[in-house]
Amino acid sequence: MAKRIDVHDLDIFYGDFKAVEGVSMTVEPRSVTAFIGPSGCGKSTVLRTLNRMHEVIPGGRVSGKVLLDDQDLYAPSMDPVAVRRTVGMVFQRPNPFPTMSIKDNVAAGLRLNGVKDKKKVDEVVESSLKGANLWNEVKDRLDKPGAGLSGGQQQRLCIARAIAVSPQVLLMDEPCSALDPISTLAIEDLINELKARYTIVIVTHNMQQAARVSDQTAFFNLKATGQPGRLVEVGATQKIFSNPDEQATEDYISGRFG
């Protein structure tokens, strides 16, 4: 049940400061879109507007439209809480709830939604952990604290937690930046599997990673120092990495700046 995302003329603000300007793009269902670009260009900010996490920051607001299968996420009737349940998110640093066991972490979203049936919770915990390729590693210690896992396992736990509430879209904000190469590979494999079921948007600093996992790549950059960030170019990953339309994209990808 993955959904399409359409972004129209999106401006993003922190208070009076315009951080990102004029983003328009489409993300196809069951595909992986990578956001790349230099630090501070607003790619994470754009990602956070896709599930209305941006407004959690005091002063954070947007103008423009974000459509999820033709529904405007920012329409007045929309409930940000419902939006976030439909559009799941995985963060840069793994953030399992430190006071909860592995099982409770995965079940956290279900419990919030009032699922009390123990059998059902157990089922979902198992299927989500399997979905995140973590089940075999933790099935014998589901009651141990989630914080006791390795960094890569913690991140997969967070992915399991996100998919447990069966979202339509999965946002990942540099999910591998705090991980070692082997754990990174495990997450990348997982992204490839998850793609069959979810629309995935991933922010990454790692160009090879973008090339490896994504179908579509969006390059963001600052207009100039002190100016808002903007979307320079978006297109099939193949094309962006071999023959981009913009000089700036080519410079960035070939490592000439950024």
Added chain:
Amino acid sequence: MSTSITGRSVIDELPDPEGRPPLTGDRASTGRWGDRLFGGAATSSGVLVIALVSLVGLFLVIQAVPSLLNNNVNFLTSTEWVPSGAQPRFGIAALLWATVITSVIAMAVAVPLGVAVALFITQYAPPWLSKPAAAIIDLLAAVPSIVYGFWGLNVAGQYFEPVQNFLNTYLGWIPLFKDVGTSAKSTLAFAGLILAIMILPIITAISREVFAQVPTAHKEGALALGATKWEMIRTAVLPFGKPGVISGAMLGLGRALGETLAIMILLSALNPNAAWSWSIFTGGETFASKIALNAGEFDSPQKTGAYIAAGLVLFILTFVVNAIARIVIERRKAFTE
């Protein structure tokens, strides 16, 4: 700047976020006379603090023991208080009851309220209100105890009368709420309520310190799952802040147990021959109020010793409560490391 009114900071107890070793005791000291002198003075001050606390305990014990040996009733279980004469009879049971019940009432009111206020300050208040709100609650701690007592007796007490009447009427069949004809402003219940106001700032201060420290990652993790604000608080903020709340509550309890003037002014002392009552709508005396009320009568060592013995029990009580608060924080430290 977060010089808290509590005189201590939970932040101190946390490991450095960047995992640097703590500053304490680097080895930069040299053998120079200046270093030896200055380091010596600093160490002596530390030792002095240890000595002071030990002396407090020691002196109280030394002066309490002779009186306790002369006592003709069980010090812990008797409710009598006749500390002078050839056959002194004094026990702390009544004092202990009044002290504990007023503190329990204070905690029952102040802990939930303090946690709610701390959540308001850290999670709900608009940014412009957050700091002033914290300062306002801190100012509650700046009102002297004696003013609370006088104000409670002369201004606020009368408004407690309907509450007491209501409870007397509808719950009077429970011994705790029985009407024994004491004026509302002089009861254990009302004294507990005033205590609650007095310990609210300390509970709020410590709770808001830990709530403010909840990592954004955990809060956003909950929100990204589709938690409402309240669910985010229940999932991420409260579990993280629990040890801080417990130790804040314990420190508040320590204050409440030892609070003197407000209680002394409010509570009406009972007639020595009055029948024992479990009601919170009766008067009484706590350790602290009893000692303060009779400060003018410290004329013989026997009598003084009896009051000092009561003070010793209070000291031990607050010592235990504060030690528990400390241990809770230490365990949290181990947990987060």
Added chain:
Amino acid sequence: MSTLTQAAVEPSTTPPVHTDLTGMSGRRAFTDRAARVVMWGAFLLACIPLVWILVSTLVKGGHMLLSGSWWSLSQNGITSRVVGGGAAHAIQGTLMQAAVTAIMSVPIGVLTAIYLVEYGRGRLAKVVSFMVDILTGVPSIVAALFIYALWVTTFGFQRVPFAVTLALTLLMIPTIVRSTEEMLKLVPNELREASYALGVPKWRTIVSIVLPTAFSGIVTGVLLGLARVMGETAPLIILGPYTKSMAHDLFNGLMATLPTMINQDRTEALQPALDRVWGAALTLILLVFVLNLLGRFLGRFSKVKN
């Protein structure tokens, strides 16, 4: 309910399959709103006593402070039936005892904090830190009893103002230790290392780099500590009985203070005495508040921030 949530109810065809996670949504939204109302309510409720006390004391005691004699005269020769006299003796006593308390407790408190932050290692530092916590929790009445047991019972001295300041010192030390410790910890380690690298010995580094950097923070801590100690009444009742006249000698006779003035006059049922109680209460609150605000104000200039 938004249409979005409606759409989410559709059973997903791909695993993991979860159905109907939205049934509680109405209740969840209500609980969330209720929680918000409760938090605001709790804060407003907590404000009531503060405002109420301030208004009561202002209304009932404000006029006392407006007369010049309140600040210049004592109660010498004035009975509780008579209007007149002032609180100068009590204000003077409170300020004097607070000053002496500060003079005694600041060096001990600051040095102990320096020990804990700059020198302390191992078991001794742990014990000192624990004892400071215990001292923080010592009720003022127990501190007063201890000084009584020491000063009056053991040494056989009289109850004099100095004994009061000893008890207050005991209460103030932990406050100063904790606030100073907090400030010293905020001084970046790089500053210390920069100083060591210049060949400056440790004690000079502390005296000329660390302490000046933390100075205004330490002063804030001292002022807040003083504010707390000034309102303490229990030690005064045990060790420093009230007197109606001016006194300057810390080691002889009695000295009035604002708390004992309140305690003396509060039992009188006569209006002139009650007016004086409210006046003294307002004066005391003002003193404490001014110290508090001054402390917080100075804290803004602190060179170290967290």
